[in-house]
Amino acid sequence: MLNDTIRRVTDRIEQRSESPRAAYLARCAQARETGIRRAHLSCGNQAHAFAAAGEDQAPLAEGQGGNIGIITAYNDMLSAHQPFERFPDLIRQAAREAGGTAQVAGGVPAMCDGVTQGQPGMELSLFSRDLIAMSAGVALSHNVFDSSVFLGVCDKIIPGLVIAAATFGHLPAVFLPAGPMTSGLPNDEKARVRQAFAEGKVGRKELMAAEIASYHGPGTCTFYGTANTNQMLMEFMGLHLPGASFITPNTPLRDALTIEGTKRALAITALGNEYTPISEILDAKAFVNGIVGLNATGGSTNLLIHLLAMGRAAGIVLDWEEIADISDAVPLIARVYPNGLADVNHFHAAGGLGYLIGELLSSGLLHPDTRTVVGEGLEAYTKEPKLRDGEVVYEGGARQSVNDKILKTVAEPFQPTGGIKRLKGNLGNAVMKTSAVDPSRHIIEAPARVFHDQDEVKAAFKEGRLDGDAVVVVRFQGPKANGMPELHSLSPVLGILQGRGHKVALVTDGRMSGASGKVPSAIHVSPEAMDGGVIAKLQDGDMVRVDAVNGTLDVLDETVLEREAATADLTANTHGTGREMFEIFRRFVGSAETGASVI
Numbered sequence: 001m002l003n004d005t006i007r008r009v010t011d012r013i014e015q016r017s018e019s020p021r022a023a024y025l026a027r028c029a030q031a032r033e034t035g036i037r038r039a040h041l042s043c044g045n046q047a048h049a050f051a052a053a054g055e056d057q058a059p060l061a062e063g064q065g066g067n068i069g070i071i072t073a074y075n076d077m078l079s080a081h082q083p084f085e086r087f088p089d090l091i092r093q094a095a096r097e098a099g100g101t102a103q104v105a106g107g108v109p110a111m112c113d114g115v116t117q118g119q120p121g122m123e124l125s126l127f128s129r130d131l132i133a134m135s136a137g138v139a140l141s142h143n144v145f146d147s148s149v150f151l152g153v154c155d156k157i158i159p160g161l162v163i164a165a166a167t168f169g170h171l172p173a174v175f176l177p178a179g180p181m182t183s184g185l186p187n188d189e190k191a192r193v194r195q196a197f198a199e200g201k202v203g204r205k206e207l208m209a210a211e212i213a214s215y216h217g218p219g220t221c222t223f224y225g226t227a228n229t230n231q232m233l234m235e236f237m238g239l240h241l242p243g244a245s246f247i248t249p250n251t252p253l254r255d256a257l258t259i260e261g262t263k264r265a266l267a268i269t270a271l272g273n274e275y276t277p278i279s280e281i282l283d284a285k286a287f288v289n290g291i292v293g294l295n296a297t298g299g300s301t302n303l304l305i306h307l308l309a310m311g312r313a314a315g316i317v318l319d320w321e322e323i324a325d326i327s328d329a330v331p332l333i334a335r336v337y338p339n340g341l342a343d344v345n346h347f348h349a350a351g352g353l354g355y356l357i358g359e360l361l362s363s364g365l366l367h368p369d370t371r372t373v374v375g376e377g378l379e380a381y382t383k384e385p386k387l388r389d390g391e392v393v394y395e396g397g398a399r400q401s402v403n404d405k406i407l408k409t410v411a412e413p414f415q416p417t418g419g420i421k422r423l424k425g426n427l428g429n430a431v432m433k434t435s436a437v438d439p440s441r442h443i444i445e446a447p448a449r450v451f452h453d454q455d456e457v458k459a460a461f462k463e464g465r466l467d468g469d470a471v472v473v474v475r476f477q478g479p480k481a482n483g484m485p486e487l488h489s490l491s492p493v494l495g496i497l498q499g500r501g502h503k504v505a506l507v508t509d510g511r512m513s514g515a516s517g518k519v520p521s522a523i524h525v526s527p528e529a530m531d532g533g534v535i536a537k538l539q540d541g542d543m544v545r546v547d548a549v550n551g552t553l554d555v556l557d558e559t560v561l562e563r564e565a566a567t568a569d570l571t572a573n574t575h576g577t578g579r580e581m582f583e584i585f586r587r588f589v590g591s592a593e594t595g596a597s598v599i
Helices: 004-016 018-034 043-050 054-062 082-097 120-140 157-167 187-198 204-214 226-236 252-267 284-297 303-313 320-329 344-349 352-362 378-382 454-462 488-499 558-562 579-588
Strands: 067-072 101-107 147-151 173-176 383-388 391-396 420-425 428-433 443-451 470-474 504-508 521-526 543-547 552-555
Touching: 004 018, 004 284, 004 320, 043 054, 054 082, 054 101, 067 082, 067 120, 067 252, 082 101, 082 147, 082 252, 101 120, 120 157, 120 303, 120 579, 147 157, 147 252, 157 173, 157 226, 157 303, 173 252, 187 204, 187 488, 226 284, 226 303, 226 352, 226 378, 252 383, 252 391, 284 303, 284 320, 284 352, 303 320, 320 420, 320 428, 344 352, 352 378, 378 383, 420 543, 428 552, 443 454, 443 504, 454 470, 454 488, 470 488, 470 543, 488 504, 504 543, 552 558
Parallel strands: 067 101, 067 147, 147 173, 420 552, 443 470, 470 504, 504 521
Antiparallel strands: 383 391, 420 428, 428 521, 443 543, 543 552
């Protein structure tokens, strides 16, 4: 029996989305009826499209078999995407053996938030999602493809690719991950060294050694941040092959899953009997399943923006209210750093997503009847891929947790509700991830300390001007102000203050990294300061209450609401590191609570 809250929330989303969803599906149906244009191109058009295809040129020109468009986010600076260098050759060969062809349709940019964290380049990070979607759209606009595969992993890359795939919703789409790097220095030890460096207890040499020991090879970072939350989401929503997310790179099983995903992308084209366009996968039930996974695992708050943007691309209108309601119904049954000590490799070994999906399905917390890239129903995602004689076979996955410090049951969870809270009050709307926050800190009432950028916070701390109970307010960090950068580099400072016994919270119209979590943080505040939101009216000393128990965010003196909103000179932040090219994004971007998108 489906949980009543899950049913009611899904019904609410479907009702709200009825008109945009119908219009979206009508557009996809029209594109499907028009058909792939490859067969209708002029000879000159076709010659351009197939000129460099080598041995695939004749099959393409003769229209034999399906043609896969590969959208790749490969670069060899980003560890999570470096393994994709080998994927096109694997995909092309697998397609030939299956009677089809594959071409790299185009590449998309993929920046690393780990490199830009606390740096000016971070102000391009969120906007890169929409640029990725547009870039993939350009690649697919050649309209010579029967299917598509998407190579991407990290923070904005997967959401951008999903937006593009949804826009070309008449095409099948299979997402092929690269997997996590092998385990290195434990994440809690890395965090300890970072905090010691912030306190001046260790030097840069020790800090650098710890960072390199943690981030040491190809694959995603092993903590459960936005990148690995994306991977969870792709399985819960049926866009990966079952069990594909957390197989490490450059291993026989990883390569075999890439080959199998290619075969599947050809099997579900309109040329065969299993036609599965992504428009039929990305419905309200799929998004609700993704939100359930987000809460059950304590995933990244960045998805609270990305889910809204992805949903709208498929005609599904989501709201933070639904995410919070689902959070109240879904227990936290996974603990992966920063919500625990385990990394994603330990999580996978303990039973991983197969166990998690099976446990949630049997408890009525997931829609079992969704369409996926492997067929009807989510039950297939409880199985585990194995390599037998070079072929992928699926066997029954874990039905019990191998380690109850990492994975629990719905009946005996780590906590009875998920990790996401929606906050609403006279300061506006915001969200908070509570799964890693000690319950004693779920309510913080303290005087505001107001800053206009994260460097001001760090300077105040170093100079001893920030040492006491405080709600640290960092404003003019919203999408219209400067692209809504993550403020993860504040985590060591805030953690030190909290460790000294002070009551500490963060309130910001910016974002926090998916790796953040131990300090209560009311983030994505809307309306943002740039729009004259109440956050722009706060002054040092105003008493602010951040309440994750009752879901409120308020300044206690309501006379503050009558003040003029502060302004900020942001001209210094509009140029350099490419920021000048994104002025049009800042001008037209939507609010955080609608997905912070320009599309």
